[in-house]
Each structure stands twice: as C-alpha cells, then as structure tokens.
Amino acid sequence: MPKNGFTTTIIHSDRRSNDEYGAIHVPMHTSVEYAFSDSRELAAVFQGKPGFTYARQGTPTTAALEAKLTQMEEGAGTVTFATGMAALTATFFSLLKMGDHLICSQHIFGNTNSLLGTLAGLGVDISFVDATDAANVRNAWRPQTRMVFTETLANPGTQVADLQGIGDFCGEKNLVYVIDGTLTSPILFKGRNVGASLVVNALSKHVGGHGNALGGAVTDTGLYDWADYPNIAEPYRKGKSTSWGLTQIKKKGLRDMGGTLSSDAAHRHATGAETLALRMHRICDNALSLADHLSALPKVAKVYYPGLDSHAQHERATSLFGGRYGGLMGIELAGDIDVFEFLNRLQVLVLATHLGDNRTLVLPVAHTIYYEMGPERRAQMGISDNLLRVSVGIEDIEDLIEDFNQALAHS
Template identity: 50%
Template sequence: MMNKKNLGFTTKILHYNKKKYIEHGSIHKPIYNNVAFKYKNAKHIAEVFQGKQNGYRYGRQGNPTVSALEKKITLMENGKYTICFSTGMAAIAAIIQGLLIKNDHIISSFFLFGNTNSMFNTINLQGIKIDMVDATDIKNIKKKITSRTKIIFVETIANPRTQIADLKNIGKLCEKKNILYIVDNTITSPYLFQPKTVKASLIINSLTKSICGHGNTLGGSLTDTGIYNWKKFSNILNIYKKYHYSKWGIIQIRSKALRDFGASLSPESAYNISIGAETISLRQKKACKNALSLANMLNNEKNISKVFYPGLSTHPQHKLAKKKFKYFGNILSFELNKNIKCFEYLNKLKIAIIASNLGDNRTLVIPVAHTIYFEMGKKKRKKMGISESLIRVSVGIENIKDILYDFKKALNF
C-alpha cells in the first residue's frame, strides 16, 4: 500500500477516509441533519461534555458531516486541526471572539477584502486596536509592533488589486516575536499555496470560493497548522488548559466562538463543499491558465490603462508569486481608459456574469468602486488604489477563446 505522505494532492483528498468504513459502504460521508445525539448512558453524556470522551454534544458545536469536511480541509492545508463555520467572515470573526480581549493589538494588511476591512473597523470601536499597513514590505509591520500585539493578519493575494504580502519574512518575524500569524488563503486556496510553509499559525479559507467552486454554498474554515506554541499565548482560559497545549487555541475558539456565537456550518453545506473540493486541482489549474491568458490579452489592449495580475512580469510581486504559488491565481482586475464607461463595458459582456462571488466555475465580473468597496468612501478607495473604473474578474473554466473574444469584443465596440 502506498504511503499517504507520498500521494498527490487530489488523490489524498479523494481517499482521505478510505480506511474508515462509512455506513452502508457509502463513498461519501452522508448528511446528518440531526441536532441532538443519543448517548449510551448518563455517564457517557457527561464524559463527552467534559471532554473525556470523543463525541457530539449539539448540532451547533459539531456534526459528523461537518467533521468529515474539517478533516479534509486539515489534510488540504497540511494542518493539525480545523473548525468549519457558516461563512469565511465567521471564521475570521471567530479568531477575535475566541482569542482576543480589550486592548489587544492587531496589525493587518491595508489591502484587505472589503468586508474584512469593515469588520476590523467595528472591532476597533470595541476596544481592540488595529493598525493597517502595507504588508508587502516587512518594515511597515515592524514599526507597528507593541507589547500588546497578538496577531498579524494578511491575505495571500489581496482582493481586488492582487498585492502580495511579504509572506515568508512576516512568518519569521511572528515566530521571533511570539505573535499569532493569520493568513487568509482564500484567493490562492490550499491547492496553489499552503501558508504553513511560511510559518502561518492559523489559516482562513472562505470555502464558498475555489474550494467549493460551484457558487452554491456558503462556508468558511479556520485551520491550526500546529506551528504556534499555545503555552506562550496569554489569553488562554484555565478551563482549556486541561487538554494538551497543542489544542488550547482550537478548543477555545470552538467553545468561545463557534459554540457561544453559533455561526455553525450546516450539514448540507458541508456535504456540498466536500464534494466540490474533490475537483479543486482540476478547476484551479484551468481557471488560473485562463486568467493568465486574459491578463496578457488585456495588458496589450489600448483601451485598458492598467492590469493587476501576479502572473504579469510587470506586477511588483511577480517574482514572489512565481516562487511561492503553484499558479498565479484566478483573480485579476483592470482599469479602463477614460473614454470607456465602466457600466457600459460590463453590459456588453455576453459570457462573463456580473456578480460578486469569487472562485466560481463561471467567469464573474464586478465594478469594484461602486459595489463591494462603495461603503468605505472615495477617499479610502483612492488610498487603496481603487479607481472608479476598476473591474475585478474571477476567471472561470470556460473555453479560453470564448473568454478572450468576449472581453475583446466589448472593448472594441
């Protein structure tokens, strides 16, 4: 029998549960819709609730279908433990709810997804200080570190202008300073990049995006890589220290964030995501190749003023992306020349769909300034480099000649 460590990425996630018998010989873990679970006797339920035996307490805290997905995500990220949530935003919020207290300090990349940015603004008002910096240069992070700094948070590739954080050097800094290093891997996905390789402590994935891939299910995950020493984290409550220290962080998050705030992933959603994840390598490979072709075509168009894509040699972090990522991702953005109106251009596209999701099998487009970044205001958008004509594209798996024709024809009307 082959050693699991030697198996390829796709083979691993297809056969991760092969040794365990699933009811009635099912290939997939079935959907368990039950909320309550039966126990052998009174002692059994007490021992499960006290953590002395493995088991399920209540549907909000865990479910066999969700657990199966958590094991799959852990394998994909080469991690130790994973908790799944109802959305990617819930997974990020769980870190704050489960691990931080008033006056703690976060250093975050300035180039953040709009909703993450909005959430950080909210918790800043609640007494947790946040400094937003250009994380493409480690020097900007070093300047902001204080004795209260608990977390450094970055995305692998920023949405929408594709800036790439100084991933490796931030990891070294966090290790030296005993700071939790949180990496949102959504735009790259575990197939293109594993943040554990840059010493990430915790990894966020919006399962809604490339991992599921079909635009039909919301979900998020938080994976503990096993790198961080939780003995050094001052906010762990004594009640959770009865477990092995390697589990302190994930158990506290599951209890204080998932259980108490209740952003649970449904069994049906877990099932859909698990099935979608099986083809991530096939979908990502195709979508990334399509994105590179589209970026190159747009970069040579006279009616396009700028194209932002890590696969272009002109991208500021192109060499870093080439070194760290398997492919350059399926997200790009571009600015139109002033003679072309953004809405009119989008309305002329016939294949690309005007929608706000990412990582779908279909190519999706959105006018960034007018939608997902509208709430932050023109001043902050300008500071982030988001122009009024910026269009974000999540490139799908369609035939590339059809994608290229669609975007080109809409430009040359």
C-alpha cells in the same frame, strides 16, 4: 500505506475513514441532537472527549469536511463555520481582548475591513500596514501586539504580502500569525510553509467552487504553542497546548456565537473539494492567458495580475505559489470608457459578486464592494472608478477573450 498526492488523498478521504456501510461519501447527518446510552459518556463528551452532543457544535458530516481540510492544509485540526466571515469573526473575537494590538495588512477584503472596525470599537487597537514589506509589520510592533493578519492575495489589487518575511518576524516575537488563504486555496499555497499559526479559507470560493453553498474554515497548522498566549481561558488549557487555540475558537465561534456550518453545505464543499486541483489549474491557466491578452489592448489602462512580469510582486508570487497565480485580477479600463456600458455588453462573463466560481464573474469595484469606504479611502488604495474585479472561471479561454474583445470594440 504510501503517501498519496493531493487529489488522491482528498477523493478517498471519506472512504478511508471507515464510514458505515462502505459509503464513499460521508452522508448528510441532519439530526440536531445526539443520544447516549450511558450518562457518563454524555458527560465525558461535554468535558472534552471527541463526540457529538448538539449540531450547533458540529455533526459527523462537518467533521468529515474538517478532516479533509486538515489534510489539504497539512495542519493539526480544523473548525468549519457557516461563512468565511463567521470564521474570521470567531478567530478575532475569540483570541483578542480589549487593549490588545493587531497588525493587519491594509490591502484586505472590504467586509473584513468592516469587521475590524467593529473589533476596534470594542477596544482592540489595530494598525493597518503595507504588508508587501515585512519591515512595515516589524515597525508597527509594540508590547501589546498579539496577532498579525494578512491575506495571501489582495482583493482586488492582487498585492502579494511578504508572507515569509512576516512569518519569520512572528516567529521571533511569538505572535499569532493568521493568514486568509481563500484566493490561493491550499492547492497553490499552504500557510504552514511560512510559519502561519492559523489559516482561514472561505469555502464558498475555490474549495467548494460551484457557487452553491456558503462556508468558512479555520485550520490550526500545529506550529504555534498556545501555552504562553495570555488570552486562552482556563477551561481550554487541557491536553496538548498546541490545540488550545482551536478549541477556544470552536467553543466561542460555534457554541457561543452560533456560526455553524450545516451538514448540507458541508457535504457540498466536501464533494467540490475533490476537483479543486483540476479546477484551480484550469482557472490559473485561463487567468494568465486573459491577463496577457488584455494587458496589450489600448483600451485597457492597467491589468493587475501577479502572473504578469509587470506586477510588483511577480517574483514573490512565483516563489510562493509554485508558478501559478490564482484566478483573481483587477482590470482598469481607459478613463474615457463608461464602465457600466462596457459591463452591460458582456455576454459570457457574469455580473455577480462572488469569487472562485466555475464561471467567470465581474463587477465594478468602486461602485459595489468598496463603495462604503468613500472616495478618499479608495484613492488611498488605488481603486479608480473604472476598476473591474474579474474572478476567472473554467470556460474555454477563447470565449472569454472574445467576450472582452467585442465589449471593448463598442466602448
């Protein structure tokens, strides 16, 4: 069969898996336990043969979604989790030990920053660097360094990491390179193209897209050989060494930590993924038009969006993301505007804390998702009290522009 395009492949993924009765969607398998007619077969699955024993470690429905995600990332395998944070937790806690060193972008999601604080409390040394320049990653390296982590697109400042430069360095030092691709999704960027070892996606964002299910995933690109990685436990050093890391993440993250994705949520993400390309293209087009419009208004002090020529990493984003720039932007209102009064005047945009939805969502950054960091850390990150985070949706662009116009007119 000839290789199909992205959307064709995903739409027909379930049908081509020879599901029972010719179903075009893998059904929701809700059974917790799975019976065997042969005790030897039961033992074989426990010892590593593909199969299902207990729903905490996956179901046929989650497996079908994992196959889709592997296709989307052009990877070697995927494990799904209950949330994106569960996916990150499983990755860090499964692969790092006390005394290890992690190099991390300083421009990361607030909850991820909190998670890394917990990890540091358990003895993992973490260096936060400006990942927009790979030289900063290189300068932070030490013999104990095991992993480098960054996001493709920072939230909410929209900084674009030097993904290729970091990948080249990780290849030189044989470091595990973990990329959170949530804000770009596999339709704009694939981590394997810059040498990533693992790619994390919060499925509740663009992949699912409809704001109706939580979920996360870790995809192994197949590029990293885990044979020389010191933290792989002996029971998982079986079969091809390129699969050992994902096996350990699955065993620790699902069996031990219990961060399991439900079959219901997996089914929702699998069907949502079918329209990812269509939704993402519309979102990107809307976001660029909105950013262009807002950047010309006197009551808007600054627009942070990689699609603008004024963005510090505009050329890099164009090269990495194929001329589309995602749906996230930061909008800093003029200092004399009451940010809360402005937000309360909006009629189309939704005041909500989420990203990658069909609807356009907005919130005040300093007062919500970055409140716990305190004013000093926010100042270091360039987060002012009048900074808004906007996750652009698929509405008619004229309605989004008019909603901003009318709210600003009374501010």
